[in-house]
Amino acid sequence: MRNIKAIGLIGAGHIGSQLARLAIANGYDVVLSNSRGPETLSALVAELGPRARAAKPADAAQAGDLVVVTVPLKNYRAVPGAPLAGKIVIDTNNYYPQRDGHIPELDNESTTTSELLQAHLPASKVVKAFNHIYAAELTTHGQPAGTPDRRALVIAGDDKDAKGVVAHLLDQFGFDTVDAGPLKEGWRIQRDTPGYGPRRTAAQLRTDLAAARRYRDQ
């Protein structure tokens, strides 16, 4: 894909490791990072092969032409901003108060998870993606473009070009894309909405997005 050779990953757990596998399978270099240090990722790097390496988060952010943030939401403020300036940043994160603690502006729905990350990374182009598919399905549900009833995934973002790049990446990874609009519309695919979790085609996801209700209205 245009100008994207390496994908950086901030977070290498269930989702990060699966996205790394997809990225490697599609010819990208991958730089993985976690909170404990690169040495703890040696088994995953060995599995992924010579196109993968592990680094500290700031180094993974620097090395990636596109970077994925896939950490527990409570840790989003630790994501290094300077090396991500000007870059497309994919945000997979969801809000689970029992894991993340209560975040008042999410509880009162005055903002959304991806808008929080965008506010933390004002010089980056944040695109919400991969937040509503189970990690294991990332490597089992993908199908070639044009497959009837191909699974679709939602994106949201404020930068049209960045969304185009991410939609192309999704297509490479085996999924159609449904654009929910700007980041502020990302709530339509948050936890406990109809499209969150199940396998859906693009047409079904559009119906799900339209049917989504705010937590206060559920």
Ligand SMILES: NC(=O)c1ccc[n+]([C@@H]2O[C@H](COP(=O)([O-])OP(=O)(O)OC[C@H]3O[C@@H](n4cnc5c(N)ncnc54)[C@H](OP(=O)(O)O)[C@@H]3O)[C@@H](O)[C@H]2O)c1
């Ligand atoms: N699991 C799913 O099926 C799924 C699906 C869609 C979206 N999501 C969302 O995606 C995000 C990641 O989920 P996950 O299931 O992949 O989580 P996970 O398996 O718990 O992995 C989290 C990763 O983030 C790393 N991390 C934590 N704090 C960090 C920091 N400050 N700097 C760098 N790395 C840090 C962890 O490293 P250490 O292990 O070294 O601490 C770990 O590699 C969450 O917001 C989740 O809600 C999950």
